[in-house]
Amino acid sequence: xxxxxxxxxxxxxxxxxxxxxxxxxxxxxxxxxxxxxxxxxxxxxxxxxxxxxxxxxxxxxxxxxxxxxxxxxxxxxxxxxxxxxxxxxxxxxxxxxxxxxxxxxxxxxxxxxxxxxxxxxxxxxxxxxxxxxxxxxxxx
Numbered sequence: 482x483x484x485x486x487x488x489x490x491x492x493x494x495x496x497x498x499x500x501x502x503x504x505x506x507x508x509x510x511x512x513x514x515x516x517x518x519x520x521x522x523x524x525x526x527x528x529x530x531x532x533x534x535x536x537x538x539x540x541x542x543x544x545x546x547x548x549x550x551x552x553x554x555x556x557x558x559x560x561x562x563x564x565x566x567x568x569x570x571x572x573x574x575x576x577x578x579x580x581x582x583x584x585x586x587x588x589x590x591x592x593x594x595x596x597x598x599x600x601x602x603x604x605x606x607x608x609x610x611x612x613x614x615x616x617x618x619x620x621x
Contacts (some may be wrong), residue, residue: 486547488613490571497542497549500557503565506619507542507551527551563620569613576607 486497499507510525528541539550549567557564581602608614 482544482546482549485549485567485615487596488569488572488610489547490569490613491568494538494548494550495567495569496522496539496552497565498552498554498557499565500562502563503557503617503619504540504551504553506563507540538556539577551592556606563618565617565619567617568608568614572608572613574607575604577604579603 484587507525507527511527528543528545530538530540532538537550537552539552542549542551551565556564558564572576579601581600581604584601585598
């Protein structure tokens with residue numbers, strides 16, 4: 482976690498989008514019956530499930546270096562079930578590569594896709610300072 486929080490976010494919290502396997506991993510480390518910490522004496526503390534202003538359900542994981550919001554993410558399934566993607570919102574932005582446009586009668590142009598008219602947009606999420614983001618693969 483020291484590496485994850487080397488760039489401290491303005492909000493003081495980073496969001497971690499977790500597959501079901503990653504949520505299970507952190508849950509297995511908590512509580513008195515923790516199966517993974519054994520007799521080592523260390524513990525992991527995770528808060529109860531809450532909902533933020535954007536509508537995300539999350540649990541709070543407190544680390545010595547910062548706080549993570551663990552957000553269950555159904556899109557991380559199958560081969561990505563045990564993955565956790567940590568993002569730094571200070572280093573993300575809305576990337577727009579070409580202006581949105583309406584294209585009429587595209588059947589006569591080279592962009593034929595079977596639709597006569599279309600709205601076209603070339604945009605998405607952009608990231609900067611790649612070291613401020615992280616991806617984890619967990620396994621039990």
